[in-house]
Amino acid sequence: MNDPKVRAALALVVALGVAGPMRAGTANPAAPPAAQESTADEDITRKMMALAISGETAALFERLMHFDDPQREAGRALYRDYMDEYRTSVRRAMEALQAMNLDLAGGGDRDPAAFRTGIQTLTDFVDATAALGDRYVADLGDLAMDARQEAAHARVVRARTRTYALALARTDGHGTFVDLVALAAGLEPPLDLDSTTDPAAETLREYELRLAPDAERMRAIMLAIIRLQLASLAEMGVDMNPEGEAIQELEERADALLERLTDIGTGMEATTERFRRRVEGTLRPERRRAWNLAYNRTLWPEIYGPGEFEAVYEAALALPDLAADQREAIDTIRDKHEREAAPINDRWSAGQRELDELDWAAFEDPNEFVAHRTKAVERITGARGDRRALDARLAERIRELLTPEQREAMPEADAGFDEEAVLRALGGGG
Numbered sequence: 001m002n003d004p005k006v007r008a009a010l011a012l013v014v015a016l017g018v019a020g021p022m023r024a025g026t027a028n029p030a031a032p033p034a035a036q037e038s039t040a041d042e043d044i045t046r047k048m049m050a051l052a053i054s055g056e057t058a059a060l061f062e063r064l065m066h067f068d069d070p071q072r073e074a075g076r077a078l079y080r081d082y083m084d085e086y087r088t089s090v091r092r093a094m095e096a097l098q099a100m101n102l103d104l105a106g107g108g109d110r111d112p113a114a115f116r117t118g119i120q121t122l123t124d125f126v127d128a129t130a131a132l133g134d135r136y137v138a139d140l141g142d143l144a145m146d147a148r149q150e151a152a153h154a155r156v157v158r159a160r161t162r163t164y165a166l167a168l169a170r171t172d173g174h175g176t177f178v179d180l181v182a183l184a185a186g187l188e189p190p191l192d193l194d195s196t197t198d199p200a201a202e203t204l205r206e207y208e209l210r211l212a213p214d215a216e217r218m219r220a221i222m223l224a225i226i227r228l229q230l231a232s233l234a235e236m237g238v239d240m241n242p243e244g245e246a247i248q249e250l251e252e253r254a255d256a257l258l259e260r261l262t263d264i265g266t267g268m269e270a271t272t273e274r275f276r277r278r279v280e281g282t283l284r285p286e287r288r289r290a291w292n293l294a295y296n297r298t299l300w301p302e303i304y305g306p307g308e309f310e311a312v313y314e315a316a317l318a319l320p321d322l323a324a325d326q327r328e329a330i331d332t333i334r335d336k337h338e339r340e341a342a343p344i345n346d347r348w349s350a351g352q353r354e355l356d357e358l359d360w361a362a363f364e365d366p367n368e369f370v371a372h373r374t375k376a377v378e379r380i381t382g383a384r385g386d387r388r389a390l391d392a393r394l395a396e397r398i399r400e401l402l403t404p405e406q407r408e409a410m411p412e413a414d415a416g417f418d419e420e421a422v423l424r425a426l427g428g429g430g
Contacts, residue, residue, distance in 0.1 A: 044097070048090045051129040051167050052083065053136065053160070060159060060185050061140055064193065065152045071143050082136040089128040096121035112237060119234045126226050130219075133164060158212050165218040169265065177265075177272040178298045180207055180279065187290055199282040207275040214268050221261045228254040296349070303348045309337050309391040309398075315410050316398050322406070329401050337394045344387045351379030 058079045062072050100118035137160045141153040162179055181204055184191035195201040232250040236242055276295060280288055296304040306314075316322065316330055355376040363369040399407055 045090065045094060048093060048125070049086075050170065051164070052086045053079070053133050053163070055079075056186065057159070057163050057182065060182055061137070061156045063185060064155045064159065065140065065144065065149050066194075067143070067149075071145070074143055075140055078136055078139050082132055085132055086128070089125050089132070093122055093125035115237065116234060119230055123227065123230050126223065126230070130164070130223060133160060155208065158208050158215075161219055162208075162211060162215040165215045165222070168219065168222040177269040178276070178295055180204060180272060180275055183291070183294050183298060184279070187287075187294060200279050203275060203278045203282065207271070207279075210275070211268060211271055214264050214271070218261065218264050218268065221257050221264070225254050225257050225261065228257070296345070300349050300352060303345050303352065303387075307387070307391050309341075309395045312395040312398050312410070313337075316402065316406075319402070319406050319409060326401050330398055333394055333397050333401075337390065340390055340394075341387060344383055344390065348380060348383035348387065351376050351383060355380065 058075070062075050065071075067075055096118040100115060137156055140156060141150070144150045144153055159179075159181060163182065166177065166179055181193065184193060184200070184204055191200055191204070192198055193201055193204060228250050232247055232254070235244060235247045235250065280291055283291055293304065313330065313334055317327065322330075355373065358369065358373055358376065363372075399410070402410070
């Protein structure tokens with residue numbers, strides 16, 4: 001995969017971005033070519049798997065339908081079959097992408113027919129992300145045993161549309177809203193989504209209905225844009241020639257849809273934020289704190305998600321010979337980390353939001369855009385450095401509380417990447 005222009009175009013489409021087929025790639029320029037290729041393949045594989053229905057979402061479907069144990073087992077068998085088919089579709093798409101790029105990078109005559117076949121395989125993958133999930137959800141409806149479960153299946157269908165639309169939007173960084181129903185189900189303990197007396201549950205049911213039409217439109221438009229991008233690549237042909245009336249027409253249609261998508265996404269973000277605050281207002285202080293942390297971790301997992309400190313903290317608490325006074329001291333350090341990390345994380349997320357919302361078209365002077373972008377990046381970089389320093393410092397404080405034998409027993413993280421392991425382990429994101 002040596003042609004950067006072709007690689008960027010194909011990788012973007014396969015990753016299901018919506019910014020246009022000739023957007024620049026994001027491989028690390030300092031890495032050797034083989035490392036760049038591996039990094040890009042890893043990123044594409046993960047983004048493909050992120051469009052699958054996750055195990056957590058499948059569990060939410062079961063919960064919404066009030067499955068008993070036999071139904072739950074049948075539902076899990078359906079999910080295993082679904083994931084097997086989905087992984088097969090990912091493998092085919094990756095093979096097609098690799099073959100297309102190898103063909104384009106090689107010397108001699110290029111095979112237009114092979115290129116068209118590859119584009120069709122990628123189109124089939126896009127269609128499969130929708131069709132396989134929809135079929136799985138329909139099959140869950142066939143397991144319903146009474147009127148209550150049949151009615152609950154409508155909530156599952158809405159949840160499928162909502163989570164799939166969100167997964168599509170997130171593939172290229174366009175999704176900045178969170179599925180509040182999944183968020184509520186993931187709390188410990190989870191909110192009772194069926195309660196008729198809990199105002200939080202009532203608010204979430206209203207949220208489901210309010211968001212449903214926009215989620216359906218977002219799903220349809222994003223899939224249409226992706227198919228138009230693939231059709232544009234097919235028209236460009238093996239030489240990636242962007243000229244021609246047909247290509248221009250496809251691009252114009254995609255741009256028009258993108259404008260509609262932006263309006264819909266803005267509306268969904270506003271609706272989600274409004275209902276998030278409404279749910280927050282119904283919760284007790286300790287539940288409110290957990291709700292807001294879960295929301296932030298979902299929206300900005302790289303900021304609010306667990307890092308080095310959390311890994312060391314959890315590993316230390318799991319030591320079988322940890323004394324009571326050690327545990328108390330470690331919890332005290334955890335509380336200190338939580339207090340000191342909060343303003344750093346907020347500063348980091350503010351910079352990230354500022355960067356995400358920057359629009360070069362809003363600036364008459366390109367230098368002004370660059371200046372704003374540089375300022376946002378500096379805020380992010382500074383906050384990220386402060387957070388990593390805090391994590392390292394307090395993680396070391398925990399290690400200092402342990403005996404030499406306990407420190408020896410602490411596990412080390414493995415950061416290696418194995419594509420087959422990713423396909424087996426990733427349960428999807430929709």
